[in-house]
Amino acid sequence: MTINSIPTLNIGNLKISPPIIQGGMGVRVSSSNLASAVANTGCVGVIASCGLGEYEDSSVRDAKELTEEAFRQEIRKAKSHTKGIIGVNIMVALTNYDDLVQIAVEENVDMIISGAGLPLSLPHHLNGKDVKLIPIVSSARTLKIICKRWEHHYHKRPDAVVVEGVKAGGHLGYSYQSIIDNSAQTLEQIMAEVIEIANSFEPHIPVIAAGGIFTGQDIARFLRIGASGVQMATRFVCTDECDAHDNFKHAYLNAKEGDLTIINSPVGLPGRVINNKFVESIKQGKTVPFNCRYHCLRTCNPKEAPYCIAKVLSNAARGKLDESFVFAGSNAYRCTEIVPVKVLVEKLTEELASALAKEKLCTK
Ligand SMILES: Cc1cc2nc3c(=O)[nH]c(=O)nc-3n(C[C@H](O)[C@H](O)[C@H](O)COP(=O)(O)O)c2cc1C
Structure with a gap:
């Protein structure tokens, strides 16, 4: 199956093909090993910034310093193992958020992806550098607030936006009750609303779907409804290169x-x-x-x-x-084997190409 038909995810000058961002996974699940392996396939590899540095056994005084220094080292290590695209995930809820963003900018990461709160001051730390800034949102309303704030204070708009749906892993931007009783909006519904806002900007802000995307067919489905790419995390846990222990x-x-x-x-x-x-x-x-x-x-x-x-x-x-x-994301139970990242990405790419080709045939 040819992969020529697969659209590239363009974020400014960055060309991501296949159009997959590996979701940041803390604590120490996506560090330099996973991120560099993913970046070597043409996708974006993402280091999660929280809780690095094995500071548990250290003194209270230097725990924060240790985790920040470890973050810097993980970025350097990842970049030394790949010429591909390396991003970092920094949660707004972290007390040392500003310091971590500063480090990421100093170390010239390609992109900062930021959620678990509203990254309202994220552009403040750019210092003129071309680091792509990508908020994670769970609603169109949140994107509106971020865009308004960034335009007003920094004359900047998001380089892309990740929309994280209710099927994602880790912390979720939905109420406990709405998840339990299935009343939360679906990712597809939120995507439609977010795409409308993203397309009101010129050039359009690329919208990236996340949460429950497991196969190449899933990726095709989201591209069809207007996503420019996807963010996937759960699927990357069961890889040789994932940084977590085998028990995980x-x-x-x-x-x-x-x-x-x-x-x-x-x-x-x-x-x-x-x-x-x-x-x-x-x-x-x-x-x-x-x-x-x-x-x-x-x-x-x-x-x-x-x-x-x-x-x-x-x-x-x-x-x-x-x-x-x-x-874990809601699809974790569908993982059946641990494979090298390269094998996983090749499989996803083939499935995606095949799903897109079938669609073309149907529309002829
Ligand atoms: C083990 C695990 C840890 C995660 N940790 C973080 C994190 O530290 N910060 C964050 O923004 N998202 C985190 N996420 C969410 C992912 O980055 C991603 O957006 C989401 O899981 C995508 O859905 P999927 O896992 O179904 O592919 C985590 C997800 C998993 C599975």
């Missing part, structure tokens, strides 16, 4: 559909995880007392949080699943 990857392979469940995270947002004994115990109100190493999340109150989310997620990445949960 095997939790995906062993998961059944009914094991995917929603928790209320101390971050103040719901999150999708794979059920296990730890999840059951925290749902029943179990707490895990902890010393806060540094107040990493604005939205967490360490005095009241039932457990430290950073510590739990770092346990997960280290494979200590008795003391943690594994973040």
Whole structure:
């Protein structure tokens, strides 16, 4: 199957083909190893900035410095292993958000993707550099607010926007209840509204769909409704190069559909995880007392949080699943094998090309 027919995702001067961004996955699930392997396939590899640096065993004083220095090193490492496109994911909810953005700009990453809050001041840190700025939104309203603010204060508009739907992994920008009772808008519905706003700008802002996209056919479906590309995360966990421990990857392979469940995270947002004994115990109100190493999340109150989310997620990445949960998208149960990134991307590309070719035949 020829891949000539596959549209390129253009973000300014960046040409992304196949049009896939690997979603940032914290803590330590998408670091330099995964990101550089993905970038070597023509897609965008993304390093998640949160909780790097194995600071757990360090003193309180230098925990923040350690994680920031580790972030810098991960960017350098990724860039030394690829000539491809490297982005970073920085959550607005992090207390050292500004410092992390500053580091990413200093290290000349290609793009900063930023959600878990409104990245209203993101352009402030650019210093004239050509780093693409890409907010993550869950509604058209949010994009409007960001565009208005960026135009007014920085004469800048987003270089692209990621729309993250309810089927995504990790923390979700929807109410717990709307996810549980299926009343949240679908990704397709939100995409239509966001595309309308994105297309009101000249040139149009590329819109990237995320959440529950698993196959090349899924990618084709979103391109058909006007997406310029997709962001995929869950699918990249079951790869040789994913930075998490093998136990983390095997939790995906062993998961059944009914094991995917929603928790209320101390971050103040719901999150999708794979059920296990730890999840059951925290749902029943179990707490895990902890010393806060540094107040990493604005939205967490360490005095009241039932457990430290950073510590739990770092346990997960280290494979200590008795003391943690594994973040996962709603399709995690469909992962059946661990493959090299190159093999995964080739498969997705073939499926996408074939889906697009079939469509062409049908419209002739
Ligand atoms: C294990 C895991 C960790 C994640 N961590 C983050 C994160 O740190 N920051 C963020 O903005 N999104 C995070 N996400 C969301 C992804 O970047 C992505 O947008 C989403 O999962 C896409 O849906 P999919 O997993 O169904 O492909 C995470 C997702 C997973 C599966």
